[in-house]
Amino acid sequence: MASVSEQAAHGAASTSTLSTEQLELNLALLVTCQSPDHPRALQSVKELIERGADAWYEDSELGWSSLHYAAESDNAELCSYLLSHGAIWNAVDHLGFAAAEVAFSLNHDACYRIIFEEGVRQTVILNLLGRQAEDEDEAADADAEDEQPQADAEADHPGGTAVAIASDEGGCAHMVLQPEHADLANDNDKFLKSKLRFIPSADDPEVVERCLDEDGNMVMAAWETDIMERTTRLLCEGQPEGFSILNVGFGLGIVDRLFQTYKPGRHVIVEAHPDALALMRSQGWDKKPGVEIFGCKWEDAINDVQLGSFDAVFWDTFSQDYAEQRVFFDELPNLLSGPQARFSFFHGLAGTNAFFYDVLTRVAEIDLRDIGLETTWFELQPQLKEEVWEGVKRKYWSLDTYRLPLSTMAL
Ligand SMILES: C[S@@+](CC[C@H](N)C(=O)[O-])C[C@H]1O[C@@H](n2cnc3c(N)ncnc32)[C@H](O)[C@@H]1O
Structure with a gap:
């Protein structure tokens, strides 16, 4: 670890917008958090924060914040204090590690738990605020449409809210960690206008093994087959004869x-x-008995009275974030045929970061419970080889365990 004076030198160079006094306070906070076992450490931290030290401040060498240091030394009380005084729960260091991951790697369970709970709390609040903002936008749009009936529907911004859900990008992002905005994987409308590449299997050219978008993002690949098989069993086994099923994507x-x-x-x-x-x-799906294709976005399909309701629903789209997924969740009470109906979705967001995946799992569970669905998670260990990602812009999955959700109405 760099000495304080080295850090000060780095810090001074990289945070030139801070006054010397502020920088000194911030560095003093980091130094205090580096030795949090000192009997007066918490008191000193409190005094520094009261004097205006920034709890979010990171050192320039590692990108560690005071929360990283508190997590490293297993000081749960300090983690808690820092989080309630401006420390950022999902700030990542120069290697892309959040403080909770530091705690996890050292088996500092209490610190991990505290940061995890704060992540869930903040994300749920942001979701609620986002929902409120959407409602207000919708009300304002409705007013505007009353006044100006020709208003362009494209002016809507579905799900365009601040949701702090991580992508696999490490780096310096804090509250909203997502792929860069211009990326097709981050813009559903652009993605839907881009060209797709279907790549056949090397063993059997008749079998399409991977689908990539124009930017080289993987849209779907055969490695997910085990997940799809288990999902199918959970959704379909024991259903009555002639049951109905909806697949989105x-x-x-x-x-x-x-x-x-x-x-x-x-x-x-x-x-x-x-x-x-x-x-x-080309595969004859439009001619299969019982199959109906809605060739449109699900956001439009759900407004079509012909869609109806189902004994089972599965959701797996691409280039949509958690805010959009949650909008779909809100439609489920209309889409599920009754108390026995089942819902699942591809739970792949944040699939390269175990901590963010944990947070997202809990947030999804809370959001589904809010609309009356109880969720059980089934764990799977996906078997995928490194070759899967050959020629792919960004890995979207690297975790050992996939959590498969199955939701039904809580009675
Ligand atoms: C990951 S793939 C689905 C893979 C599928 N579960 C399987 O087993 O092969 C996602 C699909 O969702 C489609 N999609 C993306 N956005 C959509 C939207 N807003 N409405 C409907 N489909 C969408 C994509 O075109 C793509 O075909």
Whole structure:
């Protein structure tokens, strides 16, 4: 670790916008948090914060904040204090590690728990605020439409709210960690207008193994087949004869082929990408008995009275973030046919960071409970080789354990 004077030199160079006095306070806070076992450490931290030290401040060498140091030394009380005084729960260091991951790697369970709970708390609050802002936007849009009936529907910004959900990008982002904005993987409308590449398997050219977008992001790949198989079993086993099922997002059609083996009476597929729709037609999905294709965005399909309700619903789209996923959750009471109906989704957001994945799992569970659904998580260990990512811009999965959600109405 760099000495304080070295840090001061680095810090002074990289935080030139801070006054010398502020910088000194911030560095003093970091130094105090580096030796939090000192009997007066917490008191000194409190005094520094009261004098205006920034709890979010990071050293320039490692990118560690006072929360990283408190987590490293297993000081749960200090973690708690820092979090309630401006420390950022999901700030990552220069290697992309959050303070909770430091705690986890050292088995500092209490510190991990405290940061995790704070992450969940803040994300749920942000979601609620986002929802409120959307409602207000919708009300304002409705007013504007009353005044100006020709208003452009594109002016809406569905789900355009501040949701602190991490992507796999480490680096310096703090509250909102997402892929860069111009990336197709971060813009559903742009993605839906881009060209898709379907790549056949090296062993069997008849089998499409991967689907990439124009930017080289992986849209779907065969490694997810185990997940799709287990999802299918959980959604379809024991359903009544002629049951109905909705799948949102065709991709490579892996899950839809599996659903077909259970012979649903009604099998609706909502898919918005023209290239995926062309693949579906080339595979004869439009002629299969019981299959109905809604060739549009799910955001439009849910307003179509023809869509109806289902015994099972699965959601797996691409280039949509948690805010958009939550908008779909809100539609579930209308989409599920009754108390026995089942819901699942591809739980892949934050799939390269165990801590953020933990937070997102809890947030999804809370949001689903809010609309009356109880969720059980089934754990799977995906088997995937490094070759899967060859030629792919960004890995979206690297965790050992996938948590498969199955939700039903809580009675
Ligand atoms: C990850 S793939 C689905 C993979 C599928 N579960 C399988 O087993 O092959 C995501 C699909 O969702 C589609 N999609 C993305 N945004 C959508 C939207 N807003 N409405 C409907 N489909 C969408 C994409 O075009 C893509 O085909």
